[in-house]
Amino acid sequence: MERRVEAVEGSDVVVEMGKRFKHGRAGVRVDMEKALESFLKGVARGSSLAMVDAGLVYWEMGRKQDGIALYKRVAELGDPSGQCNLAIAYLQADFANPKEAVKWLFQFASAGHVRAQYQLALCLHHGRGIERNLPEAAKWYLRAAEGGYVRAMYNVSLCYSVGEGFAKSHPQAKKWMKRAADHGHSKAQFEHGLNLFSEGELPKAVVYLELASRAGETGASHVKDVIVQQLSVNSRDRAMRLAENWRALPSSR
Structure with missing residues (x-):
């Protein structure tokens, strides 16, 4: 148990150092190679945070397959950020896999995570990786909006305005447009x-x-x-x- 605690504490240190190199914090110059090196040390110690951050750096470097591999690893550990990043990566990769993206998005969205709810709604709205279904899209937009996701608030307003997924309702469209504006x-x-x-x-x-x-x-x-x-x-x-x-x-x- 003590060794596990030491490993976690050690991974926190290298993740923090990686963030300093990535963002240029605490007097450290931005250096993506050193950031990646630090994050990978955390990955070796089993840190899910390090896996997510290393995946992001790989993605920004154009090493998308390496990024996806780490997202998949951390997603399988049940990490919400990893699951959502994996799903979005499957949508944005050079060889996109929308069906796989929807699988992860649905799992993540069903657990109540607003970013995934919004992305799932987009897939349902545009028929990407899943059959187009406007009522289901509107439902997930609304869940994300009620959870505080601003872009979903805006889309809920549009759905009410034009009658996509919801019956047309000017009062509801106005309410959600104002809510998005106020956020x-x-x-x-x-x-x-x-x-x-x-x-x-x-x-x-x-x-x-x-x-x-x-x-x-x-x-x-x-x-x-x-x-x-x-x-x-x-x-x-x-x-x-x-x-x-x-x-x-x-x-x-």
Whole structure:
């Protein structure tokens, strides 16, 4: 037992050193080769964290098969991050294997992990690795959204808006679009701002359009400028202060 504890503690040290080399932390220069070397020492000691990190480095180096091999190893140990990374790797590899990806995604999603729920919903939505099924896709989008996954919130809104997987519902579409916007999704901020504009809520529209513009949604700036011309100086200044002080709600991304 003591040896096992020592091994775990030792693997934590090499994983931390690997992260320093990978991200350039604590005065250490970025060096992916040294990062990989450190992570592989952790792999040799049985660290699932090291397996995930080494797999990520292999992937970034273009050694995708080596990355997949490590993801598979850690996934078979039951590690959630490894399972999800393996599934996504099967979708993105040069020789993609969507059916294998869906198998792992379903296992991971069923255990309640929101990133896998979202990825599974995408596969169901587009018929990748599994027969296209819009009601099932919408169901998994909703689960991920309820778990705090922002991109899923946005997609739930779209599903309600166009009637894909759910019956059309403007109130539900609006609710989920606002929720995605409040959690920092820039396209949702743009679209929610447009919705507010169409409803005559001009100061609120300016807030969301300003947020979207700052996040890189180029069209939002033009619409915001048009609306600002219709506001009093006080209303405009208040809206800009609200945008300046705005903070996204916490999410699972």
